[in-house]
Amino acid sequence: MAQYSDVVMEHFTNPRNVGEIEDADGVGEVGNPVCGDMMTFYIKVDDDGRLSDVKFKTFGCGAAIAVSSMVSEMAKGKTIEEALKITRDDVAQELGGLPANKMHCSNLGADALHKAIEDYLEKKGKK
């Protein structure tokens, strides 16, 4: 436990934006091949192309939950372009770092968010 930063522990204990958006504009689901954990991100995009709402459901370890919570906070209010620039490293950094054996957990967050955005862009293109 001691190897987790206070920020990780805080987000794990009190995760932000947990849940599902029923009429989401985009949904992105990824699985972690290392451990089999799953993460799903839901986004709402407003007329200005900003992420007005971001929610997630994570079936995973504590680090994965903290990562999802942090990604949702980082992405909310950002434009699509800005949100696409959020990297795995940014997330780990914002969390005050992750133990080396937990870095793979941080990959899920940015990937799931980007997938939700791609889903939105794809749907929009088809409209």
Ligand code: FES
């Ligand atoms: Fe599975 Fe962390 S152990 S995401």
